[in-house]
Amino acid sequence: MTSRAKKYTLDDMDTFLKNVIDTALKSAKNAMERNEIPVAAVIFSPESEKIIAIASNRTEQDHDPTAHAEILAVRSASALLRQTRLTDYDMYVTLEPCPMCATAISFARLRRLYFGAYDVKGGGVDHGCRVYRNQTNLYTPEVYGGIAQTRCEELLSSFFKTLRGNDR
């Protein structure tokens, strides 16, 4: 059990995880086209190599401050499986989860959490209140940060660059 993020490059991954990352990045780009912060989450079964949920941010579109990609993906997978615990499943998300999402991932008992870009300002796994390092936290997934980090960061940067451009 660790919440220390490990560094991996895409070359370390197998084809399946590469596909998961590509799916998440495609979904995050879709969010950007809807003027949402481009973050997406995918929940998948490492055993069957099947994706069971894909979601991207919908906070603006849905007028819902809780509609982060991770929350939507957990809700979608739980509804599909009709169970609150996703013990046999992993999540890949393009950005380090915030404290809300990190806690939801713990409640959902997801086996592993892979994330892309680190979030110094808003993250809750390796930054901020570091949810999983707290004594009262009941369950910690295995955490692997910095997965396809550059591609995830570039997408976020291009979104915020466009935002700043529009502000002028």
Add this chain to the structure above:
Amino acid sequence: MTSRAKKYTLDDMDTFLKNVIDTALKSAKNAMERNEIPVAAVIFSPESEKIIAIASNRTEQDHDPTAHAEILAVRSASALLRQTRLTDYDMYVTLEPCPMCATAISFARLRRLYFGAYDVKGGGVDHGCRVYRNQTNLYTPEVYGGIAQTRCEELLSSFFKTLRGNDR
């Protein structure tokens, strides 16, 4: 701006807040009848003295680990108002919010958070990772803990007593 919970008794409150608390406790009892942990949240306007959202736990019923009362109340109020920020509204919840819900309340920019029972094991406001005390936390509501504490605690105790009874 403070996250230090202040102690209030029901006698300090005006009739409106008493009604809000009664509404929340009634909703929490309803959750208990559905075999959910009896926690409920109410979002109200201190200006118009109107309740705009009432929700209680639905994690088991909805197979949704994120379906805590506070999350459901925020989603309901935001959808109603078609806005992600609930700046002019307050929340009353019968139990100290967990880190997931405390963060959601911050995202929703709720003006005040009143809560009933303290949650030493699962709370994220005055216990655990104390979301609002973290440097990276962007917005902190005014927090008042221990409001109608005894009634909220008694409801929770009776639920867990029944659970233990059923386990025998």
